[in-house]
Amino acid sequence: NAGVMQNPRHLVRRRGQEARLRCSPMKGHSHVYWYRQLPEEGLKFMVYLQKENIIDESGMPKERFSAEFPKEGPSILRIQQVVRGDSAAYFCASSPIRSGTLGANVLTFGAGSRLTVL
Amino acid sequence: AQKVTQAQTEISVVEKEDVTLDCVYETRDTTYYLFWYKQPPSGELVFLIRRNSFDEQNEISGRYSWNFQKSTSSFNFTITASQVVDSAVYFCAQLYTGGFKTIFGAGTRLFVKA
Numbered sequence: 001n002a003g004v005m006q007n008p009r010h011l012v013r014r015r016g017q018e019a020r021l022r023c024s025p026m027k028g029h030s031h032v033y034w035y036r037q038l039p040e041e042g043l044k045f046m047v048y049l050q051k052e053n054i055i056d057e058s059g060m061p062k063e064r065f066s067a068e069f070p071k072e073g074p075s076i077l078r079i080q081q082v083v084r085g086d087s088a089a090y091f092c093a094s095s096p097i098r099s100g101t102l103g104a105n106v107l108t109f110g111a112g113s114r115l116t117v118l
Numbered sequence: 119a120q121k122v123t124q125a126q127t128e129i130s131v132v133e134k135e136d137v138t139l140d141c142v143y144e145t146r147d148t149t150y151y152l153f154w155y156k157q158p159p160s161g162e163l164v165f166l167i168r169r170n171s172f173d174e175q176n177e178i179s180g181r182y183s184w185n186f187q188k189s190t191s192s193f194n195f196t197i198t199a200s201q202v203v204d205s206a207v208y209f210c211a212q213l214y215t216g217g218f219k220t221i222f223g224a225g226t227r228l229f230v231k232a
Contacts, residue, residue, distance in 0.1 A: 033220075042124075042209060043163075045219040056218040091163060106153065107220060109163035 002027070004094050004110035005074075012116045019079040019086070021113045025094030032075040033107060034067060037089040046090075049075060082117045089114045120145050122212050124223035131200050132231050139195045139226045141210030147171075150214040152186065152193045157207040157225070166208075169193065200230045 005024040013019050025032050030051050035043040036059075045059040049069035060067065064082075069075040079086055093107035121144040131137045143152065154166040167177065169186050177184045181198045197204055207227045213220040 033218075035222075042224040043222040045221070048218045059219070089161065093163075106165050106168050108165070109155075111160075111162040114161075 004029075004092055004108050006090075006092050006110035006113050008113060009111060010114050010116070012118060013082050014118050015083055016081050019082050019115055019117075021077040021079075021090050021092075021115070022074040023077070023092030023094075023110060024074040025092075026096075026108055029094035029096045029108070031095045031097065032069050033093045033095075034075075034077050035091045035093065037091060037112070039088070043091060046077070079115070082115070084117045087115055087117045120147075120150075120212055120214060120219075120221045122210050122221055122223035124208075124210055124226050126226045127224070128227045128229065130229040130231065133202060134199050136196060136198050137200050137228065137230075139197075139208050139210075139228070141193045141195065141223060143191050143193065143210070143212045145191075145212065145214055147214040150212055153211040153213070153220065154184065154193075154195050155209045155211060155222075157209065159206070163209075166195075197228075200228075202230050202232050204228060205230045 004026055007022050011019055032049045034046040036046055037043045047060050047067045048056040051069055052071050064080045066078045089112045091109050091112045093109045095107055123142045125140055150171045152169045156164045156166055167184055174186050183196045185194045207225045209225045210223040211220050
């Protein structure tokens with residue numbers, strides 16, 4: 001029973017390149033969350049998705065960042081034209097139901113994808 | 119607005135000492151959840167506990183215990199007889215029912231020396 005799978009675990013990009021981070025939620029989970037952890041900082045919410053829908057993207061930078069969770073396949077966090085400030089650990093989490101629901105389950109996190117921009 | 123404050127940036131203790139990690143939260147909601155997560159040096163996030171706002175009972179799990187006090191908006195975490203393997207960053211977090219975002223504190227880095 002695999003947990004939340006993220007890949008790649010480590011990604012190095014040069015400034016101006018694109019980064020694609022993938023997240024496969026736990027089996028049976030249809031809700032995916034992306035968080036960013038800058039060096040020596042806590043986790044900041046980026047986006048919440050259900051299958052084929054973006055529910056809340058209030059934490060996403062307005063430019064260069066996008067996320068999707070297609071009907072089939074993993075959720076993708078895409079960063080275009082990366083800059084050094086994008087270097088961070090990006091965590092994906094999943095839950096079987098909307099996490100704000102009374103009695104909701106806990107978010108299960110993946111191991112993270114660490115992006116380094118040279 | 120929600121906010122979670124972990125005032126202790128780093129704590130260093132010697133093995134077998136007890137240590138308490140502080141967490142203060144802010145919310146206007148009457149129904150919410152509080153969490154603690156552990157991030158060991160390997161980097162993954164490990165869930166430790168969830169508490170809902172209606173349950174102020176303290177909880178003990180082995181060497182871990184949690185003290186939830188609504189009167190002071192605190193949800194503190196105590197490790198008894200700390201061990202080197204407890205060295206990690208610990209995050210306190212909050213989610214209100216009806217919301218989508220689990221809000222994390224900045225984390226407290228715990229060093230346990232042998």
